[in-house]
Amino acid sequence: MRTLLVATTNPGKLREIWVLMSGAPVKLIGLSDLPSVDEPEETGATFEENARLKARYYAERTGLWTVAEDSGLVIDALGGEPGVRSARFLRPDASYPERFEEIFRRLAASPNHPRTARFVAAVASVHHGNVVYETTGIVEGEIAAAPRGSGGFGYDPIFLYPPYGKTLAEVSEADKIAVAHRGVAFRTFANWLRTWER
Numbered sequence: 001m002r003t004l005l006v007a008t009t010n011p012g013k014l015r016e017i018w019v020l021m022s023g024a025p026v027k028l029i030g031l032s033d034l035p036s037v038d039e040p041e042e043t044g045a046t047f048e049e050n051a052r053l054k055a056r057y058y059a060e061r062t063g064l065w066t067v068a069e070d071s072g073l074v075i076d077a078l079g080g081e082p083g084v085r086s087a088r089f090l091r092p093d094a095s096y097p098e099r100f101e102e103i104f105r106r107l108a109a110s111p112n113h114p115r116t117a118r119f120v121a122a123v124a125s126v127h128h129g130n131v132v133y134e135t136t137g138i139v140e141g142e143i144a145a146a147p148r149g150s151g152g153f154g155y156d157p158i159f160l161y162p163p164y165g166k167t168l169a170e171v172s173e174a175d176k177i178a179v180a181h182r183g184v185a186f187r188t189f190a191n192w193l194r195t196w197e198r
Helices: 011-020 048-062 083-086 096-110 173-179 181-195
Strands: 002-006 026-030 066-073 116-127 131-142 159-161
Touching: 002 011, 002 048, 011 026, 011 066, 011 173, 011 181, 048 066, 048 116, 048 131, 066 083, 066 181, 083 131, 131 181, 173 181
Parallel strands: 002 026, 002 066
Antiparallel strands: 066 116, 116 131, 131 159
């Protein structure tokens, strides 16, 4: 069975990806299983560009078949922010409650704008220097009136998923993965792995 490096150090993302990829015909390892590698500068203008950049970077430095993802929250009333800067919104060391406060402050300044938003996850896989697979998962929702729930991670407490009537931090991990952006993208990737002949 081939080894596949999942190029993230985010424990919440890793936990989700492990579950989503559990039936795929690969042995998964994370960056924490390897000697430390400096993180690349994420200079892409889109989630897809950043996913590709990270996959190429870690594949080159480790010599391993690699999958990387870039994801974030896109809020229409904020012109798409925080977008590709979701993990660095406000500043790299800002807490999520600080980020939530800033988002609510900006939304309050435009009360007539809809609070529509989406989570986006772009996935890219690099094998022997080539991008062999790419996909993007999206889940549509809106920004809640206030943070709710203690599950999930990141922006989940402020992302309301209308079919559930709850934020993604208020639902079980299984219910979140069933609909969320990363779940969509990595299920598609796992299905492709079962058919890919290399």
